[in-house]
Amino acid sequence: METPYHLVLVDDDHEFRRLLAEDLRRRGFSVDAVADAAALDGVLAQRLPDLIVLDWMLPGEDGPSILRRLRATPRTQAVPVLMLTARSDDFDRVFGLEVGADDYLTKPFLPRELEARIKAILRRTRGTGAQPSLAPRRWRIGPVEFDTVARTLLLPDGTSQPLTGSEFALLSLFVQHPNEVLTRDYLMRATRGRSADVFDRAIDIAVSRLRAKLDADPQAPRAIRAVRGQGYVLAAPVDVLE
Template sequence: MSTQQDHILIVDDDRDIRNLLADYLEKQGLRCTAAADGREMKAALERHRVDLIVLDLMLPGEDGLTLCRNLRASGTHANTPILMLTARGEDMDRIIGLEMGADDYLPKPFVPRELYARIRAILRRARALPPNLDAQPLAQARELRFAHWRLDTVNRHLIDPAGTVVPLSGAEYRMLGVFLAHPQRVLSRDQLMELTQGREADVFDRSIDLLVSRLRQRLGDNAREPAIIKTVRNEGYVLSAEVTPGDPQGGAR
């Protein structure tokens, strides 16, 4: 973790909550900026470098889901981690938030200590790299091309060889992004868990295997003899295709 203070932007229309969270997080060594709505959030993002956004779902004007979607579609803040808060606890709100690109979701009421733990986990996940592996310098590419497929990183769309958009969940998008950042390199289940979920895999956790299986289905990859995401026995998984940057509007660069 960097020795520089991580800067957290808290977006919530409840002044008491903003102040409570800012005071607590600053005591934990974080730097905080507070905003009451989308307009103040955008102004803060123009003024400051922000490491993570704590974004309330229920806001006046543009709600948190709209703001999250717009941030993910923007070039400047498309990869800024987002932790979404809401007073509503329905599963559908959580699912929609994650599908819009939120990195995590915390229902109100919550204990500030739990929020801090979630923030630390998200930041660790966002910065994690497998040991001795450096990601290819593709993070700023508007489009990534592999095996006749394209991933539009601006709109977070997967596009098949025929030009059809294939929908991805937030978890599928993050997993594919990890593979595309480390092509032709074997990634263990532990590394994939850390990079996508910010935690270690336990021996009974099959979520990585299930997610890889779902990605293969999206890519039309034969489960018995996959050609794009291959299994390396007793080691993990590898994206076997070459990855090149491109531009959704202008073709490969």
């Protein structure tokens, strides 16, 4: 029997949290439902989940602050996070993506939409169909090594950088198409599914985060370059190592 994906739902609204957790369990997920950052930390100390559903507004430490902390901690850097927000402001959505969210969903939403978003993220991060097939385990991108199994970058100074689900999906596409311009539309559809909004800034933000990990100076990116009016190109030399 296949082990269900393990989710952690973080929301301080008791009734909403209870109902949503029950619905997710009916849809086949294993769910820990908690109310705040301290309770989340308790769950993470025991076991890393496959995905965290994190509310923006929480008592004490809010969602964005928790997300920053997760992304700054090596053990939790690569855990996918889907942000929930009660506001539809573009600022909230863009800010959430900039600090490391893999996706976002605005309340109110249909449970099946949340399920679809979760499954799309898991496909990207767990390699269950949406990821491009990668035969090589390790690639060299300029001076950086890309390990597709560990989902990390090995930098020239010997340090390792974990990749989020979005970053891994993007880099997996780029290494298979070096020196080829990949349009924003293509990148969005390939990494976020057919329902993706091509005017969404998610791809630009994910590319920006990836550049920060690939380049010593992300303000003058060399590995991934923008092509005005078209998209992005992986311009660094690419070799298969293993």
